[in-house]
Amino acid sequence: MNKQRSLKTEILLRLAVPLIFFISVESVLSYFVTLHHVDVAYDRWLLDSARSLTQEIKVRDGKVIVELPPAALEIFKWDESDKTYFKIISEEQGMLAGDKFVPEPFDVETDWTRPVYFDDEMYGEPVRVVSMLITPEHSSEKVFVHVAETLNKRRNMMMDILLADLVPQMVLVLLAGIYLVVGVKRGLRPLHTLANEIAQRSSRDLRPIPEQHVFLEVRTLTDTINDLLERLGLAIATQQRFIANAAHQLRTPLAGLKLQVERAQREQDLSAMKPALIQIQGSADRMSHLTTQLLILARSEPIDGDYELRPVDLCKLAKETCMDWVPKALQRHMELSFEGSKRALYVRGDEVLLRELLANLLDNAICYGHDQGNIIVKVQSYPSPCLIVEDDGPGIPEVEMGKVFERFYRIPGSPGDGCGLGLAIVKEIADLHKARLELHRLSAVGGTQIELFFKEP
Known part of the structure; x- marks a missing residue:
């Protein structure tokens, strides 16, 4: 110690x-x-x-x-x-x-x-x-x-000569020592005052430290603490907003689940209970999906030091993820294809989170695309490693493109029972990897293209 x-x-x-x-x-x-x-x-x-x-x-x-x-x-x-x-x-x-x-x-x-x-x-x-x-x-x-x-x-x-020379020097050293002790004690008094002021604050008081009576040499420390308090305040506000939104989103399927349970309890035979049970299953599925996305979103929070980014083969990852999602695409008679090089293309990242990112893009494309539509996943190496997902669905209106990456935001009138977290998760994971995310509308008729540009490993 x-x-x-x-x-x-x-x-x-x-x-x-x-x-x-x-x-x-x-x-x-x-x-x-x-x-x-x-x-x-x-x-x-x-x-x-x-x-x-x-x-x-x-x-x-x-x-x-x-x-x-x-x-x-x-x-x-x-x-x-x-x-x-x-x-x-x-x-x-x-x-x-x-x-x-x-x-x-x-x-x-x-x-x-x-x-x-x-x-x-x-x-x-x-x-x-x-x-x-x-x-x-x-x-x-x-x-x-x-x-x-x-x-x-x-x-x-x-x-006699040495004593005449040394005695004044010893007295000078003694006086200088007393002056130094008193001077240093007085000089450090503002630090003690600052420490006492911070110690008396409550855990919720994140106001900046006042700098009126702070020495210039200590200003760097107080500026750093104030910056930390500001970032901590933003993090707490983000967490509170996240919890409030999550509670709001969970309340709806829970309320539906409760109503369907009460409806099933009023029925006597199994055939009459079946519609309620189907609704219960749907609500449970939505809750499970929402809970999974909330956990992924919490894990992708950009907190320093949480992740050690390592080389990941982007081609292999994208190809394997596409194969996992082929059955769901076939349920809607959609064609899911992959275009990429047979050679490995490495980027620095977290493999689990990158799989979740692509999974959310594919889930959105399948859920909001046309039946018998096409989805193409591309991996390109020039001019920098890039992951592209294209679909021929109705597309995202230009006025909504700046909002779709916000948490719990859904385009008004959009079909499906999503919770508005898919693209928010994509944005969080992209920011964690310091990747540039671009969203394009392919044509006036529709179609969406999402590009993710990675830095060289």
Whole structure:
């Protein structure tokens, strides 16, 4: 089961995570920039200390000596936070002054044309060391000066600068977080209001959702919901109209059935009951036919996803259906013929519904055609797959052609006891298959041609 996600949480995460990331990156960059500048500042101080020592190096009687009074040594080493160590070494004489444990550069290829800085450790503490090479006046002897200092002042200054930079940033992040939470909550309030308004509606209230206080970004959602409500309203209205029409159509044969039953009950012998029984059988047949057509019409309702249209051989289907209807045509001495290719002609469709479509066309042609008339069913492949049904009956008047596909509509004065659903079913099935339906009158005398054009599979 998928865990539902909160839109508010999603928005906050998408806003807060980048903010925290950029603050973190900026803090890391600030650390290294601060470290660099602190090192530069204190390296200069360290270099000044080394240069002050070089002033105490003298040459006397051709010999390099270091004159460093105790008072000067106290001033050099005095510091509240750090310890300072030094070492002065002559290339020829060796150790001249200072602490012999002061580190020296390890690289034998050190460039001594400028001061050398490096980090090391002394007496278990990390130190920063500067080393420089000098050649005293009136002497060719090389003298190395090494000054080391612990890192307490550097660390303290770096922490002071970082805190001065980070504290305002943390306060900014906190304030921004509070603002984001409040802002997102207020921003989503119209959605909650909209949800509450929809939840309070009754199941029959399909009015469009008002969009006066809806954000532009939410307008797409409300438009989609309103479109769905409109289509749902049309579907419900269609269903209600269908139920009302079906009830009206069923009422007539039921009333006739009831009258004939009452008539049969009044008779005493079987021969007198026979006319009533024949009428009962006719009413039952009409009810059965009407019920079958109502079920087909309900099944052919164009609801998305109900049908998976598959390739169907239109020639084979039409030929088999015509063979099934030959006996009924012969009852009226009518000739039913089929014209089509022996090769398969495939269309995408529902085989059962296509059979019902052709069956309704043939039923209409037989019921409303002339005795000893002709009915022709054709299947053509050019320019697109097409099913054609022609008859030589009285035909449909031009003024009625726009109405005959409506449900329960019958042409005034038409013979037979149909219920006006045959062509409505044909239209519904054609629409389901996205096929084009055309109705033509063959001549002024009569005749009807119905063409159904399918799309290529």
